[in-house]
Amino acid sequence: MIWKLGERLEQIETETWKETRPPAVFLTDSKNARRDLELAGIQYENEIQTNKIGFCKLETQQECLAGTLCIPRLLDVLGSRYRIYFFVNQDHVVLVDDEDFSMRLIRRIKRKKTHQGETKERFIYNFIAEFMSRDQEILMQYEKILMRMEEDVMQGKIENFQRELMPIRRKLLTLRGYYDEMMDMGTELEENENGFFAKKQLKYFGTLSNRADRLMGRTAHLLEYAQQVRDLYQAQVDAKQxxxxxxxxxxxxxxxxxxxxxxxxxxxxxxxxxxxxxxxxxxxxxxxxxxxxxxxxxxxxxx
Structure with missing residues (x-):
């Protein structure tokens, strides 16, 4: 699927794109990735297999930016992830997704955003910001769980405490690493090493870096809070002993x-x-x- 940039992400046919060649966003899968990369004028020699994506990163190549996104599912942070390739050159953005996650994000952008994708910088910002939009809410839920656990410990209810706390700590550790990767990616996009982005548009990537930094800081705070709750639990256990x-x-x-x-x-x-x-x-x-x-x-x- 192909959308023109600057036209509210309306879908157009491939044949029309071949004739007019407007700046566009491609959404494809692994099987058709080579074909659509060629249409976008992007050459990528490495293999494209979404199931092998392990983390979020960005590589600056001579003719394009090649990146991967490995996004935790917020309702199952320790489970499988959404895995996406993305490529950017002077005019085009190509997304490679074997699931419908990217499609759902774009539909949400179309419903929610007034300025959807006038430029590729704005589109990339909207796309990344959309899948990070609920993270603060999820972190607040973890904070409420830890506060409830702290109250239970104070009341002497310490049964199954370790069994409940350990998965939360693992989820927070996973999210902290993920936000660290996203912060690095935003910084690299803002550096604009290939000059693919307009200088006045780089502020969007700085905003993404700041958001990831805030989320990582909040996650680190929750990890410290979880450790404090664990110390309180250990103190209760020691007192009981x-x-x-x-x-x-x-x-x-x-x-x-x-x-x-x-x-x-x-x-x-x-x-x-x-x-x-x-x-x-x-x-x-x-x-x-x-x-x-x-x-x-x-x-x-x-x-």
């Missing part, structure tokens, strides 16, 4: 003298005090030891 150890210590302290008494009278020495008919006396002595230990523990606020 200390409480258990304290209880066991109290029991051990109480039963130690009782064990000594029973062991002593179990020896059956001939001259042992209260050896004969001493059972009530041993019971009384044991009760006195227990009461004294409890009073001492309460005085020291251990109980």
């Amino acid at each position: 200390n409480s258990n150890m304290q209880f066991l210590t109290v029991l051990s302290t109480i039963f130690f003298p009782l064990t000594l008494i029973t062991g002593w009278y179990g020896m059956n020495f001939e001259n042992m005090p209260e050896l004969k008919n001493g059972y009530p006396g041993v019971i009384a002595l044991s009760l006195i030891v227990i009461v004294v230990c409890i009073l001492i523990f309460k005085k020291k606020k251990i109980l």
Whole structure:
């Protein structure tokens, strides 16, 4: 599919483009990528396989800019990603997408944007900004989850905490790396090494870099917050373990003298005090030891 730049992204036929050759945006797939790159006057020697795209990057070549986008699915950040090639030369933009993600983005741009794609710089800005438009909302959802987890920990609800926290940390780490890549891409576009972009239009790419930088900063903040919540959880676990150890210590302290008494009278020495008919006396002595230990523990606020 081909759209003219500056005509609200209306679709036109390939034959018409061949005759008039207006600046255009091509949307194609891997099978037809070579043909459409040739129509756009772009030569790209490397293989084009979207399933091998692993991260977002931009390469400056002599005749074009060649980039890849590896975009996390916001509802499944740790799952499969949207993978897109894009190529830019003096007049044209070519998108290679084997799914319908790029098509859906363009349709959303057509519905939402007044200035859709008067220039290739504006189109690239709208395209990238559109798939990053909901990221702030997703990060806010992660923040709410962490706040709820923090409240649960404060209330002593720590069951399944680690199982819930670890996926969130992995998602945030994934998003932080993704935003770092997008920030680098925006910077490289703004550098305009090949001179494909008008200087007065470079502000759009600076805006993209700033947006990615803000998102990365927000993600880094959430990672720090997640670590603080984890530290709070660990403190609660340690406090609970200390409480258990304290209880066991109290029991051990109480039963130690009782064990000594029973062991002593179990020896059956001939001259042992209260050896004969001493059972009530041993019971009384044991009760006195227990009461004294409890009073001492309460005085020291251990109980």
